[in-house]
Amino acid sequence: MKTRTRKQDKVNIITLGCSKNMVDSEVLSGQLLANEIDVVHENQKKDHNIVIVNTCGFIDKAKEESINTILDQVELKRKGKLDKVYVTGCLSERYKNNLETEIPEVDAYFGTMELPLILKQFEADYKAELIGERLLATPKHYAYLKISEGCNRTCSFCAIPLMRGKHVSRTMEDLVKEAGKLVSMGVKEVMLIAQELTYYGLDIYKKRSLNDLLHRLADVKGLEWIRLHYAYPSKFPLEILDAMRQRDNICNYLDMPLQHASDNMLKAMRRQITKSEMDELIHAIRETVPGIHLRTTLITGFPGETRDDVETVKSFLQQHRFDRVGIFTYSHEENTSAYDLEDTIPAEEKEARAQEIMEVQQEISFEKNQEKIGQTFKTLIDKKESGRYLGRTEFDSVEVDNEVIIQTNKKLTIGEFVNVKITKAYDYDLEGEIVP
Structure with a gap:
């Protein structure tokens, strides 16, 4: 099949996984547009001839979805409906050699930090001056703002550092500039994301600087809501709560993944915190910001988890009555320290435990929502x-x-x-x- 000329190229970006991947896709889109290359997200018109699949490699289900998506696009290429298929993102970063062997029909694989190399496939140049120049994949009134890349934590279950590397903060100047650009595009709400928000600034400012960043972002005119996602509980910088209380446009909302409540599991997961320390932290957060809504995520089925551990989680939820809870079943990931442990809990049992825990939270959520009637x-x-x-x-x-x-x-x-x-x-x- 004859390849179309560059002027006719239209690139479709398919994004899998988390909001951090979405931001990467938006930045890639902005770079392509700046190089006069037509690009869309999740194109429904099917009038594109090139696909870039931005993959997730976090857990088994995500990896399976990524591989199936790649295979679907390769099949379209085989039928002559696509000229090129490129793959980037976490799965590609982690398993590039395997993927090149198993799915050689893909034209090129790229890691998570290889944006300039992707652009070279289109004879395009990376433009460092394009801070905030993104083609939003979200509705135009909200956007994610990634304040750092990578993670220095050593949680035993997590493969993110293998795919994203060490923690690297972005400068406050760049983030404020990007936030201003987003507002000029119509954005009313930004959600701050990172692998670990509270670590922000330690590498470039030699101190935890999320509090300073929040105040500077709160000064951006037209930015009505700032929301915090993915805060690590160990050594939590309590001063960010003062900023939340003092600034009207910082939402009284905190997403703080705790992963478990049993000391045995917290230690095995290498979470660097105990249940009693989490109890104290939650109390301090609610005392400092009355009315704050807390979201957390939990993992069930980690190697060695017992029925007592599950009951501890249920009691923990009943004690603290979180406003929002998400739950994952444990995924046995290669090259993590937990991979050395024996994954003996069957998938069905992991799911059953997750469902059991969520039934507790469902009742709490219903009761908390009932309290809002009339407000x-x-x-x-x-x-x-x-x-x-x-x-x-x-x-x-x-x-x-x-x-x-x-x-x-x-x-x-x-x-x-x-x-x-x-x-x-x-x-x-x-x-x-x-x-x-």
Whole structure:
């Protein structure tokens, strides 16, 4: 098949995995556009001739999805519907040699930090001056802001450092500039992401500097919500809570993955914290920022986990009554320190334990949502579906948390803020009406 000329090239980027991958895809898109190359995300029109698959390699399910997506695109290339298939991201970083052997039909594989090499495939140059120049894959009123890359933590279950390397902070100047650029594009909310937010600044400023960054971002005019994701509990910098309390546009919301509540498991996971220390931290957070909504994630089925450990997690949830909880089943990952442990818990049992724990949280979530009935919340309109609008309060992040269902004859604009009085509450969603 004759390859099309460059002027006709249209690149479709398929992003798998986490929001950090999404930001990488958006940056790649911005670089391609700056080099006058047509690019889209998740193209539904099927009028592209080149695909870049940005893969995830975090856990088994994510790896399987990435491989299946690559195979699907290779099959389209075999049928003559694509000219080129490129693969980048975490799976490619971690298993490049294996992938080149197993799926040689891919035109080139790239690691997580090889953006300039991807651009060379298009005879394009990396433009370092393009800070904030991203083609958003999200709706234009919110965006993710990646404040650092990599991770220095040594959690025994985690392969992220193998794929993303050591922690590298971005400068405050670059982040403030990017936030300003995002606001000029229509962004109202930024979600700060990293492998580990609280480590920010230690490498370049020689101290934990998330607090300083938050104040500088809060000064960006037009930025109405700043949300914190992925904060590590050990040596948590409590001063960021003061910034949250002092600045109106920092959401009273914190995503702090704890992973477990049993001291045995926390030690085996190398989390550098004990249950009692987590108890104290949660108490301090809620005392400093009354009304804060806490989200955490947990892992079940880690090697050696007992029924007592599962019961400890359930009691922990009942004690602290988190507003939001997500749960993963343990994935036995090569080259992590936990890989030396015997993964003896069957997949079905891991899932059963996860379900058991989530049933506890489901009841807590329902009760907490019921408490919101009659209250009025500033709500950001995200989308319209089936004749109704869906929005979020400051206490909920995109996709993982509650949505507010709004039935109204009034025409609302996606990305606008409205006041909503909650009239009904469910396990994981709210329903309400617009009020002045």
